[in-house]
Amino acid sequence: MRRSLPVGVLVGVLLTLLVVSGFLPSERGSNDATPQAAEPERAAPLRVAIVGDSLSAGRSRFLGNGLDDESWMRYAEGDGIDFVGGWAKSGATPTEMADAVRPVGRVDVLVVLAGTNAVRTGHSLAQEASAYERIVATVRPTKVVISSIPPYRWHAAAALRYNADLRRFTIEHGWSWADPWVVARDGDDWAPGFSTDGTHPAGPEQYAALGDSFRRIILETRGLPSAV
Template sequence: MGWLRNAMIGAVVVVAAGASMVATRPPVAEATATDASRTDVRVAVVGDSLSAGRSRFLGNGLDDESWMTYANGDGIEFAGGWARSGATPDEMAAAVQPVRNVDVLVVLAGTNAVRVGRTVAQEEQAYRTIARVVGAREVIVSALPPYDWKAAEALRYNRELQRFATNSGWTWVDPWVFARSGNGWAAGVSVDGTHPAGPEQYQRLGESFRRIILEDVRTRAPFRVGR
């Protein structure tokens, strides 16, 4: 895309929220970028099962239940990151490592905080640590999806997270519009009340994130990728 050559681009780290725990902590996934003249947006992902894919750990690579699979390519490049099923924001902050040549950080995290009864106030430092360690120029913080098991608590967490993200100078987004019906899931989008139902729904989530990332790039133009 020609406009990308003159666009100011920030790489994306996404933190996603899921529910089931995995005990192991394999190495952080990282893709490398060596071309100083690159024009793609470098996107790094940090999170839990909503970003971890079928294997429940992002370090095993992208698959058909990784939303990043569908956002990647044609102007967006996956930069690496960390996501593990069941992780809370403070666990992500303890595990995440710097990602090279990152332009934008996208954070999708908090469903597991809701699950274990933690608040945004208790997790604020974790979000700050994730942003600081990854080192992206731009930070995008995502709304949580519906969470049927603690619906009211998830709504409250979303409101508090939006306020915290905005006050921190980060960009707040909601990629889940397609998935919502009132305060719950739209019909057919989720089976377990926590996650998208399968590859088709993760594709819609990835396409939603892709639009958000590229729109963020356009509104922040001009800037040079990787600078």
């Protein structure tokens, strides 16, 4: 005598056959049919140029020799930031930078770190203001970041005045004001160990910290309107 299969078993077998033959959607097939949101396109790297003095020039004292372990841009570039050039030389005032800088193609963000040597030579921002305008006009970036100058132990009060005037000047022009020296400052002076000469970061470790600070500042410009 043949024994019949239980009804529940028969139903399970039939459902399996229907899924395999394609008459019923399997769970996997149902998910596959659901439209998937496309992955957002990764933003193109920001093309960044810099103009400055020894604080940006590196160990060789001239940016044209390339980035080295005392170039803050070495630590800022990569993964969203492309360094495309600029001009920086030890001892240069903003006026000397404006005279020397040349266009470097398309620039998304221009970072200008200039003014310590203006203070060193007794110049006020009023005497150097047009130099910043000429630098921007030459490079023609989409966005402009003007950096504060660091503590200057030998002319501390003059450096503070220059920074205050430079900040107002930057805001009046619709540019972005940045203070990357938060990591290096203790009050109005250098943080202990960050500078040995009272003018520059002490070495590669300190320039790396400065580069990390600038990197955050540069990447944040993605959300800012164009200023030029």
